[in-house]
Amino acid sequence: MLKDTFGRSFPYIRLSITDVCNYKCSYCLPQGYKKNPGDMRSFMSFEEISRLTKTLSELGVCKIRLTGGEPTVRKDFFDILKDMKQNSNIPKVTMTTNGYQLNKIANQLHEAGLDGINISIDSLNRETFKKLTGHDRLYEILEGIKILQTLNFKNIKVNAVLLKDINDTPEEFEKFGNFIKNNKIDFRFIELMQTGDNLDYFKKNHVASKIFKDYLEKNKWVTQTHGKDAGPSLNFIHPDYKGKFGLIAPYSKNFCQTCNRLRITSRGDLRLCLFGNTGISIRHLLQNDNQKDELVNLIIKQLHLKKESHYLELGDTGITPNLSSTGG
Structure with missing residues (x-):
C-alpha cells in the first residue's frame, strides 16, 4: 500500500488525461481553455497511461478516477477506459465529466465497464446553467442521466460548486432535494476554492460550506460514514430520500x-x-515495461514529502492555476 509519514494510505488516484475543456465555467475557465505557453509537453499517450495504471494496481490502488479538463474530448478516451477495465486490475474505474454529449455516449460508458460517474451540474435552472458554463446543454445531461438509469447504472453523482447568490439559498437546495428524492443519485456541493487565477471571482462568489451543512442538519439529514476509497465528501442520508x-x-x-x-x-x-507547491514528473519512467521498479520506488519516495495539510485557509493555492490544469 502507498502510505505517507502521517499514516495515511492512498488507494485512490485522480488521473487527468487532458487539460482541455470545452466548457467556459465562470469559476474555472471563464475565457475557455488556453494552452499554457510555458509547457509544450504533449498529454500522456495511451501506452504511457496503460503502463502507469498497471503499476498503480500493484501498489494497492483500487480506484482510479479519470478527469480532465473534460476527459471525453480525447479521441482515445474509450480505448483508455477499456484498457483500464480489462488489463490494469484496477477494481474501480470512475470518471468526472461536464456531461457534454452524455445522452449520446451513455451506452458506450456502460458497455466499457465504467464503475461510476460524477457529473457537474451547478444549477437545475436552464438559464443559470447556460450562464455559468457557456453551454445550453442541461437537458442533454439530464437525458443522459436517465439513459444511464435505464441501463441500471448504479453509481451516479452530481457535483455543484456552491456560489454566492447563485445556488446558495434554501430554495435552490430544495430544488436539488426534489431532484434526488426519487432518484438514487448522490448530489454534492463543493465549496468554491481559490486558485492561482481566480482571486477576484473567489472574493465575490465564495460562501462558506456551513450554510449548506446547517440546512441539512435543520432538515434532519444524518451523516454517513466514509468508505476506504471514498472521496472527500461528507455524505448525508434521509429516510424519505432515495438519493444522498x-x-x-x-x-x-x-x-x-x-x-x-x-x-x-x-x-x-x-x-x-x-x-x-511541488510536483515531479514520472513520465520518463513510463516508456517501457522494464522501468516498473524505478517507477514504484520514485512514487514511494515522493510520498515521504507529502505534507500534513494544504494551506488554502492562508490563501496559499500552491502551483494550481485553475482546477482544469490538475484534474480538479
Whole structure:
C-alpha cells in the first residue's frame, strides 16, 4: 500500500488525461481553455497511461478516477477506459465529466465497464446553467442521466460548486432535494476554492460550506460514514430520500486528515496535493515495461514529502492555476 509519514494510505488516484475543456465555467475557465505557453509537453499517450495504471494496481490502488479538463474530448478516451477495465486490475474505474454529449455516449460508458460517474451540474435552472458554463446543454445531461438509469447504472453523482447568490439559498437546495428524492443519485456541493487565477471571482462568489451543512442538519439529514476509497465528501442520508446529499468543504478544520488520494496530471506529473507547491514528473519512467521498479520506488519516495495539510485557509493555492490544469 502507498502510505505517507502521517499514516495515511492512498488507494485512490485522480488521473487527468487532458487539460482541455470545452466548457467556459465562470469559476474555472471563464475565457475557455488556453494552452499554457510555458509547457509544450504533449498529454500522456495511451501506452504511457496503460503502463502507469498497471503499476498503480500493484501498489494497492483500487480506484482510479479519470478527469480532465473534460476527459471525453480525447479521441482515445474509450480505448483508455477499456484498457483500464480489462488489463490494469484496477477494481474501480470512475470518471468526472461536464456531461457534454452524455445522452449520446451513455451506452458506450456502460458497455466499457465504467464503475461510476460524477457529473457537474451547478444549477437545475436552464438559464443559470447556460450562464455559468457557456453551454445550453442541461437537458442533454439530464437525458443522459436517465439513459444511464435505464441501463441500471448504479453509481451516479452530481457535483455543484456552491456560489454566492447563485445556488446558495434554501430554495435552490430544495430544488436539488426534489431532484434526488426519487432518484438514487448522490448530489454534492463543493465549496468554491481559490486558485492561482481566480482571486477576484473567489472574493465575490465564495460562501462558506456551513450554510449548506446547517440546512441539512435543520432538515434532519444524518451523516454517513466514509468508505476506504471514498472521496472527500461528507455524505448525508434521509429516510424519505432515495438519493444522498454530500458536502466537500476544503476550508473545514481537519479536512486533510482523511486524505486518501494522489493526483497525476495529463502530462505525467505526480502531485501529492491539489494545492501543493511541488510536483515531479514520472513520465520518463513510463516508456517501457522494464522501468516498473524505478517507477514504484520514485512514487514511494515522493510520498515521504507529502505534507500534513494544504494551506488554502492562508490563501496559499500552491502551483494550481485553475482546477482544469490538475484534474480538479
